Amino acid sequence: MEPRRDGEGSLAHVVETLLDKGLVLNADIMVSVAGVELLGIRLRAALASFETAARYGLEFPSGTDVETAAWREAREERDTCPACGKRSPVRQLLDDMCPWCGWRSARSRLADGAAASRSALPDASGAPAEPSSRPAPRGEPAPGDGRP
Known part of the structure; x- marks a missing residue:
């Protein structure tokens, strides 16, 4: 200091x-x-x-119930949020988000991005799990636009 x-x-x-x-x-x-x-x-x-x-x-005095x-x-273990400065559990900051301000770590953003890309992959029937927001290749209709 x-x-x-x-x-x-x-x-x-x-x-x-x-x-x-x-x-x-x-x-x-x-x-x-x-x-x-x-x-x-x-x-x-x-x-x-x-x-x-x-x-x-x-050590704490005898009789202290530490359970x-x-x-x-x-x-x-707690750490300080880089955005708001408040202390939160380290695991929550790294894996989810800050409960105070909503800041998200790069790890949680990557995990959400990976989950979103997995949900856009076709399921066993070959149909996409949800409509994709990606543009369709030239000459093909965009998925979910109602055209055959």
Whole structure:
């Protein structure tokens, strides 16, 4: 992260970044007087969203039910939509579309194009599955124009 002075320096942005990336503190504090250790404190703290903590495999308190639907959703890999910037499941972004803005990946457009070309192929009887939008060769009527 580079220091910058733009509109993204708000407290909300800082908190969102901390929860998204996570922050781990490790500290060993020892109080000694005349070389005699009087007090020793070992501090281990993590600040992260549950989604981030689950992604990095942090341990949760005993008794935490991690088999609920919310935990499964938190463990699901997510990525940012290139069009709207909102986070969605990676599989949905790649195979289908962004649920927020409707952006479609190249993979899903290719899959739809392949499905459309397969549906235009003739079936077992030799008839096309649906009328084609392609122009007919010269001298032949276009499919579905009503001429024999």
